[in-house]
Amino acid sequence: MTSEESVRDALEGLDLYxxxxxxxxxxxxxxxxxxxxGVFDKVIAINTRGALLVTKxxxxxxxxxxxxxSIVNVSSQASLVALPGHISYGASKAALDSxxxxxxxxxxxxxxxxxxxxxxxx
Amino acid sequence: xxxxxxxxxxxxTEQEVDLEGxxxxxxxxxxxxxxxxxxxxxxxxxxxAGANAAFTGREVNLDGVDILHLGYPPLLPELxxxxxxPLLNLLKEARSRQITTSLDLAVVxxxxxxxxxxxxxxxxxxxxxxxxxxxEHRRPNVGARHRPERPxxxxxxxxxxxxxxxxxxxxxxxxxxxxxxxxxxxLIASLRLGPLSPQSGLRGARQRSGYRRLSRGASSARxxxxxxxxxxxxxxxxxxxxxxxxxxxxxxxxRPPSREATLGGGALAAGPPSWPRQASTDQxxxxxxxxxxxxxxxxxxxxxxxxxxxxxxxxPVLVTGATGGIGGETVRQLIAAGADADRERTVRGGLExxxx
Numbered sequence: 001m002t003s004e005e006s007v008r009d010a011l012e013g014l015d016l017y018x019x020x021x022x023x024x025x026x027x028x029x030x031x032x033x034x035x036x037x038g039v040f041d042k043v044i045a046i047n048t049r050g051a052l053l054v055t056k057x058x059x060x061x062x063x064x065x066x067x068x069x070s071i072v073n074v075s076s077q078a079s080l081v082a083l084p085g086h087i088s089y090g091a092s093k094a095a096l097d098s099x100x101x102x103x104x105x106x107x108x109x110x111x112x113x114x115x116x117x118x119x120x121x122x
Numbered sequence: 123x124x125x126x127x128x129x130x131x132x133x134x135t136e137q138e139v140d141l142e143g144x145x146x147x148x149x150x151x152x153x154x155x156x157x158x159x160x161x162x163x164x165x166x167x168x169x170x171a172g173a174n175a176a177f178t179g180r181e182v183n184l185d186g187v188d189i190l191h192l193g194y195p196p197l198l199p200e201l202x203x204x205x206x207x208p209l210l211n212l213l214k215e216a217r218s219r220q221i222t223t224s225l226d227l228a229v230v231x232x233x234x235x236x237x238x239x240x241x242x243x244x245x246x247x248x249x250x251x252x253x254x255x256x257x258e259h260r261r262p263n264v265g266a267r268h269r270p271e272r273p274x275x276x277x278x279x280x281x282x283x284x285x286x287x288x289x290x291x292x293x294x295x296x297x298x299x300x301x302x303x304x305x306x307x308x309l310i311a312s313l314r315l316g317p318l319s320p321q322s323g324l325r326g327a328r329q330r331s332g333y334r335r336l337s338r339g340a341s342s343a344r345x346x347x348x349x350x351x352x353x354x355x356x357x358x359x360x361x362x363x364x365x366x367x368x369x370x371x372x373x374x375x376x377r378p379p380s381r382e383a384t385l386g387g388g389a390l391a392a393g394p395p396s397w398p399r400q401a402s403t404d405q406x407x408x409x410x411x412x413x414x415x416x417x418x419x420x421x422x423x424x425x426x427x428x429x430x431x432x433x434x435x436x437x438p439v440l441v442t443g444a445t446g447g448i449g450g451e452t453v454r455q456l457i458a459a460g461a462d463a464d465r466e467r468t469v470r471g472g473l474e475x476x477x478x
Contacts, residue, residue, distance in 0.1 A: 016440055020452050023443030054442055067437070074448055 002045045004053055011057040017069040019058045021051040024074070027092075029085035040088040047092035052099050059107070073100045127152035145181045147173035175199055179212035190216040194228035196236035206239045 027043035028036060051073055062069050078086045079093035130152060134141060153172035178200045184190070192212070195201055201209045216223045230236045439456055443449035 011440070014440070015438060017437035018439040020439065020441045020449070020456075021443075022441060022449030022452055050442070054440070058440060069437075074443075 002050055007050070007053040008057050011054070011061065014058075014061055015065055016058050016061045017065075017067050019054060019062075019071045021054055021071070021073045021096075023047075023050055027088040030087060031085065032087050035087050040091075043088040043092045044095070047089070048095040048099070051096055055099065055103060059103070063107075071103065073097075075100070124151045126154060143183065147176050150176055169197060171197060171199070177201060178203075179208045182212065184216055184219055184221060187216070187219075187221050190221050190223045192223070192225050195225060196228045196230045196234070196239075199235045202235050202239050 023046060025043050025046040027039045030036065030039075055071055055073075058071065062071075073096050075097055076089070076093040077083070078090040079097045083090060127146070131141060131144070150173035151170065153174040154170050156168040158166040158168070174197065177198050182190070190212075192209075195209055198209075201212070213223055230241075441449055441453050441456070444453045
């Protein structure tokens with residue numbers, strides 16, 4: 001999920017109708033003072049960068065095929081509200097929400113594909 | 123009033139909720155529930171009935187009311203006293219006023235008074251009618267006496283609650299659960315009640331109602347196709363807002379659903395047909411989730427796409443993190459929504475591809 005080459009190779013030539021980005025990493029529960037920046041980088045790499053990479057190469061396939069379809073990014077309530085100790089995870093999901101919105105805006109006027117974010121609820 | 127009650131009032135006031143209808147019960151604490159959610163288990167509720175234990179229904183002023191939604195009657199002991207007469211009278215009074223009524227069922231504790239109630243019998247509209255006529259608990263609304271009634275909607279996001287109130291054992295394995303769900307849906311239809319909307323996980327909610335389908339024979343026991351959850355709704359209040367959205371839609375109000383209800387209800391609000399105010403109980407339409415429904419809400423319908431309208435058959439869907447909890451369940455639901463026998467899973471570079 002973190003290597004652009006591996007994601008590109010995995011998705012190249014595939015015909016895709018939809019994508020569900022569920023892959024994620026919780027990281028650690030830590031205060032901003034105590035957080036391990038290495039863990040932060042890993043959380044961002046998987047939850048945010050990985051989802052963007054998949055979106056990047058999957059969208060090419062979806063646009064090429066012209067079937068429409070959806071890219072669904074599984075987000076979290078941590079992207080919307082401050083949860084104690086979720087410094088890395090919350091940041092990664094908030095960034096994912098932003099990627100979702102920008103992607104949706106980008107494709108809304110040019111294709112029938114859509115992008116949306118779902119924070120799992122109770 | 124307890125400190126908790128004061129906090130609840132303050133929070134509601136901050137949300138500009140009208141508190142006029144709230145009744146304070148002297149000597150009783152505010153009801154509350156502690157919900158325990160542990161991984162891989164269903165939620166556990168620790169419930170303190172508090173003032174709700176004294177609720178008889180007489181506290182409710184139905185003047186000017188459009189919708190009466192009664193939550194968890196199995197947890198309201200006084201409402202179930204005298205063979206559930208207070209409950210039946212409240213529903214009957216509301217129906218006679220052409221108020222849309224709905225019940226949200228809860229799992230029945232076999233040691234409680236709720237276990238003594240014959241829910242199958244008592245929720246039948248005709249039974250409620252007979253019992254009401256022999257009761258002086260409430261005076262009938264004379265002006266509405268001859269108007270047709272609407273049945274009570276059973277709104278339950280909790281299928282086990284339906285099983286327990288309808289005296290059916292709760293199954294454990296998935297296949298049996300599906301069968302039991304079908305049975306519960308058929309039972310609700312046979313009792314001539316309004317729509318039943320049990321939750322169906324990631325599939326959203328199912329709809330089932332009405333005599334019309336049942337009259338077509340045993341095959342009508344098949345539940346309506348599940349409706350997807352609203353794609354743009356947010357976090358924890360999703361289902362509560364969905365209830366509100368559906369009730370607004372069921373109510374058939376000429377007013378459009380509120381933005382809140384639309385957001386929360388999403389597809390659910392779009393799902394049920396408008397319920398004509400003059401409909402009689404044998405003219406209840408069947409709530410379905412198909413392409414016709416968005417027309418019912420016209421320009422007010424929410425924009426949504428979900429499993430019920432996307433045909434996944436033979437179309438490949440990529441699921442990352444498919445070995446995890448949400449990802450794994452997503453894969454299972456996609457398989458269930460598509461052609462199970464044709465699926466092909468390929469693993470490339472750590473990504474799992476599901477062809478369904």
